Amino acid sequence: MTADANTGRQPGLQIEPEVRIETGRIDIAAEIASMGGGGAIGGLVTFSGYCRDEGGRLSALELEHYPGMAEREIAGIAWQALERWPLLACRAVHRTGRILPGEEIVFVGCAAEHRHAAFEAASFLMDFLKTRAPFWKREHLKDGSTGGWVEHKDTDDLAADKWHRL
Amino acid sequence: MTADANTGRQPGLQIEPEVRIETGRIDIAAEIASMGGGGAIGGLVTFSGYCRDEGGRLSALELEHYPGMAEREIAGIAWQALERWPLLACRAVHRTGRILPGEEIVFVGCAAEHRHAAFEAASFLMDFLKTRAPFWKREHLKDGSTGGWVEHKDTDDLAADKWHRL
Amino acid sequence: MKLVYFAWVKERIGVAEEQVELPAGIITVFDLLHWLKGRGANYEAALQAPEIIRVALDKEHADHSDPIAGASEIAIFPPMTGG
Amino acid sequence: MKLVYFAWVKERIGVAEEQVELPAGIITVFDLLHWLKGRGANYEAALQAPEIIRVALDKEHADHSDPIAGASEIAIFPPMTGG
Numbered sequence: 001m002t003a004d005a006n007t008g009r010q011p012g013l014q015i016e017p018e019v020r021i022e023t024g025r026i027d028i029a030a031e032i033a034s035m036g037g038g039g040a041i042g043g044l045v046t047f048s049g050y051c052r053d054e055g056g057r058l059s060a061l062e063l064e065h066y067p068g069m070a071e072r073e074i075a076g077i078a079w080q081a082l083e084r085w086p087l088l089a090c091r092a093v094h095r096t097g098r099i100l101p102g103e104e105i106v107f108v109g110c111a112a113e114h115r116h117a118a119f120e121a122a123s124f125l126m127d128f129l130k131t132r133a134p135f136w137k138r139e140h141l142k143d144g145s146t147g148g149w150v151e152h153k154d155t156d157d158l159a160a161d162k163w164h165r166l
Numbered sequence: 167m168t169a170d171a172n173t174g175r176q177p178g179l180q181i182e183p184e185v186r187i188e189t190g191r192i193d194i195a196a197e198i199a200s201m202g203g204g205g206a207i208g209g210l211v212t213f214s215g216y217c218r219d220e221g222g223r224l225s226a227l228e229l230e231h232y233p234g235m236a237e238r239e240i241a242g243i244a245w246q247a248l249e250r251w252p253l254l255a256c257r258a259v260h261r262t263g264r265i266l267p268g269e270e271i272v273f274v275g276c277a278a279e280h281r282h283a284a285f286e287a288a289s290f291l292m293d294f295l296k297t298r299a300p301f302w303k304r305e306h307l308k309d310g311s312t313g314g315w316v317e318h319k320d321t322d323d324l325a326a327d328k329w330h331r332l
Numbered sequence: 333m334k335l336v337y338f339a340w341v342k343e344r345i346g347v348a349e350e351q352v353e354l355p356a357g358i359i360t361v362f363d364l365l366h367w368l369k370g371r372g373a374n375y376e377a378a379l380q381a382p383e384i385i386r387v388a389l390d391k392e393h394a395d396h397s398d399p400i401a402g403a404s405e406i407a408i409f410p411p412m413t414g415g
Numbered sequence: 416m417k418l419v420y421f422a423w424v425k426e427r428i429g430v431a432e433e434q435v436e437l438p439a440g441i442i443t444v445f446d447l448l449h450w451l452k453g454r455g456a457n458y459e460a461a462l463q464a465p466e467i468i469r470v471a472l473d474k475e476h477a478d479h480s481d482p483i484a485g486a487s488e489i490a491i492f493p494p495m496t497g498g
Contacts, residue, residue: 028202029195032214036194037268039219045288046212047281048198049415053205063414064339066407069391070414094414102203106415115213115292116325122211123285126415132393134407135414136339149340152411159282215498230422231497232490235474260497272498292498298476300490301497302422315423318494 017078017090021070023097026104031093035109041088043115045122047108053101059142061150063096063105066134070094077128081110084124085117092125094135124163131160183244183256187236189263192270197259201275207254209281211288213274219267225308227316229262229271232300236260243294247276250290251283258291260301290329297326333400335368337378338409341385344378361387362396364406379408386411416483418451420461421492424468427461444470445479447489462491469494 028048036044051061074092082090089111099105106129110121139147194214202210217227240258248256255277265271272295276287305313336349358364365387369379379385387394389403400406419432441447448470452462462468470477472486483489 029199032198032212033195036214036270037216039222039267041216042218043216044212044214046198046210046214047285048202048210048212049281050203050207050209052208052279056205065414066336066338066388066391066409069388069407072391073393101205104202113218115215116289119213119285119289119292123282126281126285130415131412133414134338134388134409134412136410137413138339149410150413152413229497232419232421232471232474232492235471235490236497238474239476296498297495299497300421300471300492300495302493303496304422315493316496318496 015082015087015089017075017082017092019071019075019078019091020093021065021067021074022093022095024095026093026095026107028104028107031091031107031109035089035091035111038088040113041111042113043118044089044109044111045115045118046110047106047122047126048104049106049126051099051101051103051105054139057141058101058139058147059144060101060140061099061105062138062140063094063099064136064138065094065096069134073133074129077125077132080128081121081125085110085112085121087112087117087121090121090125092129094129094133096135098140127156127160127163130156181248181253181255183241183248183258185237185241185244185257186259187231187233187240188259188261190261192259192261192273194270194273197257197273197275201255201257201277204254206279207277208279209284210255210275210277211281211284212276213272213288213292214270215272215292217265217267217269217271220305223307224267224305224313225310226267226306227265227271228304228306229260229265230302230304231260231262235300239299240295243291243298246294247287247291251276251278251287253278253283253287256287256291258295260295260299262301264306293322293326293329296322333403334405336405336407338407341378341409345374359399359401360396361389361394361398361400361406364400365396365408368408384411385409416486417488419488419490421490424461424492428457442482442484443479444472444477444481444483444489447483448479448491451491467494468492 078090091109093107108125110118112118137150141147244256257275259273274288274291276284278284303316307313333352337345365382368375388407420428448465451458471490
């Protein structure tokens with residue numbers, strides 16, 4: 001098989017990313033169970049992002065998003081991952097709304113024949129999801145008050161930037 | 167908190183790696199469910215390695231290992247990961263015996279406050295598990311014959327080597 | 333022109349979206365942000381540091397130098413903190 | 416001295432483990448592999464490329480230049496293919 005000169009995609013694979021934005025819990029176990037195995041897959045790398053309790057200070061995170069654009073941005077990043085690595089499956093699920101400490105915020109899974117493609121693609125997806133997908137987090141505190149909006153981290157921009165140099 | 171000068175380990179965390187070698191199936195969903203969340207964890211990266219069917223040629227892989235040494239080597243690699251990254255959980259499970267295409271061979275999970283530590287530690291664990299843990303794979307073919315032993319890949323040595331330069 | 337706001341930009345401006353009539357001479361995203369900033373104390377509070385503000389034209393990320401002509405929905409929001 | 420073999424080294428030698436009496440002058444892993452190789456066609460087949468063979472002394476990886484004195488179990492095997 002030779003890769004398409006424009007997209008880098010392998011002909012015949014016809015893998016499409018699966019992108020979902022949901023208000024309910026993400027069943028990480030079910031996501032993984034439905035991605036692994038299948039004969040051609042050698043490795044599956046998953047990232048699950050959780051709401052931290054920030055040392056007990058936090059009662060919940062509130063996730064706001066830009067409907068329509070959020071799905072489109074994540075799908076765009078996932079298509080880039082599919083063009084860059086020979087993936088056999090690629091999935092991203094992001095929650096919105098109120099999320100309690102210990103609950104999951106985001107799930108990303110990338111499967112490939114060999115492990116390095118799966119590791120790199122999953123890491124790439126998270127780095128760009130952080131910097132390009134229109135989601136915003138606000139803290140709700142244990143004392144009942146509404147805390148501030150979570151500040152954007154410059155280290156996230158740097159992490160995404162490094163992929164342009166690789 | 168300051169890290170211990172010799173080990174780099176954070177005082178008070180007292181995380182120990184969990185290493186298991188098993189002959190039965192690995193319940194990936196259960197492994198992940200028991201690792202995620204918990205308040206301090208921000209990200210969990212998992213790698214699941216599967217038996218490929220090699221285009222339908224393979225009926226099974228047979229995994230041989232060196233009892234005692236296999237556990238010790240994987241635990242040693244996991245301790246190195248704990249010293250190198252501020253992990254909140256670290257687990258590695260490896261199967262032995264006869265494994266069918268689509269079934270899981272190995273599971274590695276690393277949890278941390280931030281995602282890059284979890285991604286790097288899980289990738290590090292797999293790279294060194296591949297080159298240092300005494301396991302050997304032999305192929306059993308669909309035509310009933312016993313195929314050869316899987317050949318060691320030099321690219322695995324290179325992948326492990328790169329961590330010495332980082 | 334429909335403008336939509338998110339997170340603390342929305343909170344400070346006080347509305348989630350609005351229709352505005354742009355005066356002549358508003359060509360780029362940069363122009364739009366600086367014009368909006370002068371519309372009142374709430375806009376001034378939301379856009380006091382326009383250089384960090386992100387803008388999407390019809391749900392696609394735009395640079396501050398991009399022309400806004402042709403866009404039917406312009407979104408204005410802080411740097412993202414998802415994932 | 417107890418020797419244990421794995422994978423195709425075991426298969427070619429034909430036994431999983433054995434007790435051997437080492438002659439004088441066998442100091443290092445290298446010496447051991449070359450002495451073993453001369454013990455018969457099965458050993459010759461297993462150790463025809465001794466440079467790729469891995470050795471563990473009491474379940475710890477050893478270099479070919481390491482002395483074997485003090486080890487009670489020496490394992491000899493091909494490069495690993497786990498994971």
